[in-house]
Amino acid sequence: MTKITFSSILESLPDTVPFVAPEELERNRQQKFISRIGANESAFGISARAAEAIKNAVGVSGCSWYGDPLSYDIKTLLCEQLGLRREEICVDAGIDTLLGLTVRMLMNPGDVMVTSNGAYPTVNYHVKGVGGIIHGVPYNDNHEDPVALAEAAHEHHAKLVYLANPDNPMGTRIGVEEILTLIDNLPGNCVLMLDEAYFEFMPEEFAPKINTAMANVIRFRTFSKAYGMAGMRIGYAFGNESLMKGYDKIRNHFGVNKLAQIAAAASLQDEKILPTVRDSVAAGRAKIYTLADELGLPYLESFTNFVAVDLASSERAIKMLSLLDEHGIFMRKPMQAPLDRYLRVGVGTAEEHDFFSSKFPDLLQQL
Ligand SMILES: Cc1ncc(COP(=O)(O)O)c(C=O)c1O
Known part of the structure; x- marks a missing residue:
């Protein structure tokens, strides 16, 4: 009988899936969520x-x-908006895809990536997939800690450092100067992956100006969040031309959905979409803050489209997730201590928020 063996790296990996999708939860509960x-x-x-x-x-x-493998129209618009050259941009099927490509492009088996304990986990999944090693540093007061990231990068001779700003899962941001200092303090052969999935929700002055002449930073942005196109799968990386050339050696040149390209280009020409969505998200965050205040729950100021609300212990937060699930509300929370006592409450439609706020106070009593 034929016996197929996986590659040794794959053989060593656990059978884990990074996220359980809401669709899978709906199949398990045999009912759609009312509030996603x-x-x-x-x-x-x-x-x-x-x-x-x-x-x-x-x-x-x-x-x-097929879509245009160069995503020429999108790059033209991005060049105008960001002051870049086409050679400094790579468009692909969302940040997650680009994180995977970055890891493949820069890491050999045994190389190290430094990240924060409990940070966005997809990059870790990719690192493990190439036989890389992950070193985590703790958050500092619910913020990612750029000083600790730089120190760990030196200590472990890291090839990559990952930082999301604003951050998922906490919704916090770190300062412009802190990011620039981190970049200055990276070891020689180390690249910062600066994930800016939630960039559009943060006031522009909080984003650092980074010269693309610097060959040790790649920034990642997406049409999934503020542009509402998560299901279409399109995002982009930008940075030094030499790094972008690396993507061309390994990316799937026809991997971007053509309708996503068309929608992304149209979105970039729509002057209304970002101000409208920003206002709606700010109003939604304010409603979550008010609800938390009314219930006496601490929360973190958010620069994203969700708010981390403190339930005081991981046990209470886990119990709350299952109560919410029972009542038709899909929510997630940070997975690692000490962040895991927070609930990550997303800004929904007015109806979704009203439904959540109609149930949440009673469910809190049941903890
Ligand atoms: C920090 C962060 N990066 C990347 C992504 C995924 O982005 P994309 O849909 O472009 O793959 C997410 C989605 O939740 C995220 O929170």
């Missing part, structure tokens, strides 16, 4: 221009033809 506020998705849909562009493109040119 657990995956930091947008509750506010896509740009009207993008919707129109997709509608017009459905058919031969939008679906039957």
Whole structure:
């Protein structure tokens, strides 16, 4: 009989899946969620221009033809908006895909990536997939700690450092100067992966200006969050041209969905989408703050589309997740101590928030 063996790296990996999808939870509970506020998705849909562009493109040119492997139109728009050159941008199927490519591009088996304990876990999954080693540093007062990240990068001779700003799962941000100092303090052969998935929700002055001449930083942004296109799978990396050239050696050149390209280009030309979504998210966060205040629960100021609300212990937070699930509300929480006593309450539609706030106070009594 044929016996197939996986590669030795794959053989060594556990059978884990990084996230259990809300769809899987719905299948298990045999009912749809009423409030889906657990995956930091947008509750506010896509740009009207993008919707129109997709509608017009459905058919031969939008679906039957492959996408443009250079994502030329999107890059042209991004160049105008970000002051970049096309060679400094790589468009692919979301940040998650680009994180995987970055790891493949820069790590050999046994190389080290430094991250924060409890930070966005997808990058860890990719690092393990190439036989890399992960060193975590603790958060500092619910913020990622750039000083500790730089120190650990030196101590472990890291090839990569991962930092999300603003951060998932805590929603906090770190200062411009702190990020610039981190970059200055990285070891010679080490690249910072600066994940800016929630960039659009943060006031612009909080984002550092990083010259793309610096070859030790790659920034990642996405159309999944503020642009409401998570299901379409499109995002981009930008940085020094030499790094972007590396992506071209390994990326799937026809891997970006053509309708996603069309929608992304239209979104970038829609002047209304970002201000509208930012306002809706700010209003949604304010409602979560008010609810938490009314219930006497501490929470963290958020620069994202979710708020970390403190339930005082991991046990209480775990129990709350299962109560919420029983009552039709999908939510997630940080997985590692000491962050794991928080609930990550997403900004939903007005209806989703109202439903959540109608149930949450009673459920709190049951803990
Ligand atoms: C920090 C962070 N990075 C990346 C992603 C995924 O981005 P994309 O949908 O572009 O793959 C998420 C999604 O929740 C995230 O929180």
